Amino acid sequence: MIVTCENCRTRFHLDDRIVDEQTKPVVRVRCSLCRHEFSQQVVGATLDQNIPDAMPGIGRRAVIAVCNQKGGVAKTSTCLNLGVSFALMGKKTLLIDFDVQSNLSASLGLHEQPSLYEVIYDRTHSIETVMQKTRFDNLWILPGNSRMALLTQRHGNTERYQHLLADRLGSIRDSFEILLIDTPPSVEFFTLNALVACDLAVIPTQCEYFSYQGAEKIRRIIEAINRNGNRNIDYRILMTMYDSSRLTSRVLVSKIRGRYGRRAFQTVIEMDEKMTESQVVRTPLIYHDKNARAAKQYVTLAKELLGAE
Ligand SMILES: Nc1ncnc2c1ncn2[C@@H]1O[C@H](COP(=O)(O)OP(=O)(O)OP(=O)(O)O)[C@@H](O)[C@H]1O
Ligand SMILES: [Mg+2]
Numbered sequence: 001m002i003v004t005c006e007n008c009r010t011r012f013h014l015d016d017r018i019v020d021e022q023t024k025p026v027v028r029v030r031c032s033l034c035r036h037e038f039s040q041q042v043v044g045a046t047l048d049q050n051i052p053d054a055m056p057g058i059g060r061r062a063v064i065a066v067c068n069q070k071g072g073v074a075k076t077s078t079c080l081n082l083g084v085s086f087a088l089m090g091k092k093t094l095l096i097d098f099d100v101q102s103n104l105s106a107s108l109g110l111h112e113q114p115s116l117y118e119v120i121y122d123r124t125h126s127i128e129t130v131m132q133k134t135r136f137d138n139l140w141i142l143p144g145n146s147r148m149a150l151l152t153q154r155h156g157n158t159e160r161y162q163h164l165l166a167d168r169l170g171s172i173r174d175s176f177e178i179l180l181i182d183t184p185p186s187v188e189f190f191t192l193n194a195l196v197a198c199d200l201a202v203i204p205t206q207c208e209y210f211s212y213q214g215a216e217k218i219r220r221i222i223e224a225i226n227r228n229g230n231r232n233i234d235y236r237i238l239m240t241m242y243d244s245s246r247l248t249s250r251v252l253v254s255k256i257r258g259r260y261g262r263r264a265f266q267t268v269i270e271m272d273e274k275m276t277e278s279q280v281v282r283t284p285l286i287y288h289d290k291n292a293r294a295a296k297q298y299v300t301l302a303k304e305l306l307g308a309e
Contacts, residue, residue: 003029007036010244032266033242035300055236055262057307058200063169063179064305065198070214071185073206074240076103077275077285079182081295082202084284085302086178087138094131094176097144098165098194099184105143108134109282113143119168121150127168136287140176152189161189166197187217195225201235204269205256207242207249212256238301240269267301269294 004011010033030037058064066079079095087093097104098116105113113132118125131142155161165181173179181194195201201222203215215237222233237260243249257264272294278285286295 003040005031005034005036006038007031008034008244010034011250030266033244033268033270035267058305061174061177062200063173063181063198065181065183065191065194065201066204067183067191067194067201067218068203068205068211068214069185069187069191069217070206070211073185073211073214074204074269075185076107076182077279078202078204078238078240078269078298079104079180080107081285081298082302082305083139083178083180084136084286085299086180086306087136088286088299089302089306089308090138091177091306092138092175093140093178093180094172095134095139095141096165096169096179096181097142098148098181098190099144100146100149100190101184102144102146102148104182105141105145107279107282107284108141110141110143112145115143115145115148116165116168117145117147117151120164121147121154127172131172136284144182148190156189162192162196165193169197185214187221191218192221195222195233196229198233201233202238203235204238204240205252206240207246207252207256209248209252212252235263237264238267238269239264241271242268243271265301265304267297267304269297269301 002011008031010031012032028037029040066075068075083093083095095104105111110132114125114130116130119127119130127142131140133140155164169179181198183191183194201218203218205211205215219235222235225231226233237256239253239256242253253268270293272292274289274292275285275294278288281288285292286299289295
């Protein structure tokens with residue numbers, strides 16, 4: 001059954017499995033894009049529940065890895081803006097730039113600062129001295145730099161190489177409520193380490209086919225880590241750069257919801273030009289323009305993750 005949101009006019013396909021032909025002629029539904037709640041007349045069939053309920057929240061503390069093998073799907077943008085949203089909600093948050101590109105650090109105006117390379121490789125710094133408080137309340141960063149590329153060379157073949165990050169985070173893990181790890185567009189050393197270190201992987205997926213395939217790869221790696229290491233790492237899919245005017249966007253949303261069910265976030269991040277603007281001025285979107293659509297959606301996403309909505 002097709003439902004059109006009366007607020008943002010986005011059209012949704014409602015899974016037939018949750019349509020009950022027996023009961024009420026009018027039901028309440030909530031738009032998974034703009035979260036508007038409205039009554040829906042059901043002709044010949046009735047919904048007995050809303051779009052699948054949100055998953056339970058992540059609890060008080062969590063290490064979240066943001067990854068997808070595909071490049072340019074908004075991993076860094078998600079790390080930054082989700083981190084800022086948690087911090088605004090009073091959560092002490094650490095952003096970890098675990099990508100040689102160091103775009104997360106650059107988006108906060110930091111360039112070639114000491115990173116985990118200096119902690120792990122030449123041991124001139126401790127992790128505590130490398131961490132920096134950002135100019136935003138409750139928000140810290142562990143910067144990245146280009147020298148981190150050498151970590152792969154030196155540790156890529158050692159036993160337990162995929163536990164390097166988890167081991168180093170041990171001493172600071174409890175000082176923060178939320179740790180968010182940004183990763184490169186690959187499934188090798190950096191992403192593997194982030195996945196082993198995390199409780200939850202958020203997999204941003206642009207509403208197009210190849211980033212959907214990249215998400216599948218991350219899912220399979222998580223399942224292997226869980227199987228082999230007796231772990232319980234969870235994963236969730238975040239649809240990003242959604243453009244309701246594009247058929248491919250709409251089809252991919254429906255395909256992803258069909259494939260991942262409740263593991264696909266209810267919140268979808270829309271394409272928003274303000275995002276690119278905010279990067280130019282090296283400022284998180286919500287501080288650049290608090291009314292920007294994507295800024296509000298990242299706040300909603302943080303609430304969804306915390307189970308606050
Ligand atoms: N909601 C959005 N609306 C419009 N543009 C966006 C949005 N989110 C991200 N972008 C833009 O998409 C580009 C890629 O974003 P980002 O750097 O976050 O992706 P990434 O997955 O981290 O890339 P990489 O794989 O290279 O690390 C950037 O130019 C960013 O400004
Ligand atoms: Mg990135």
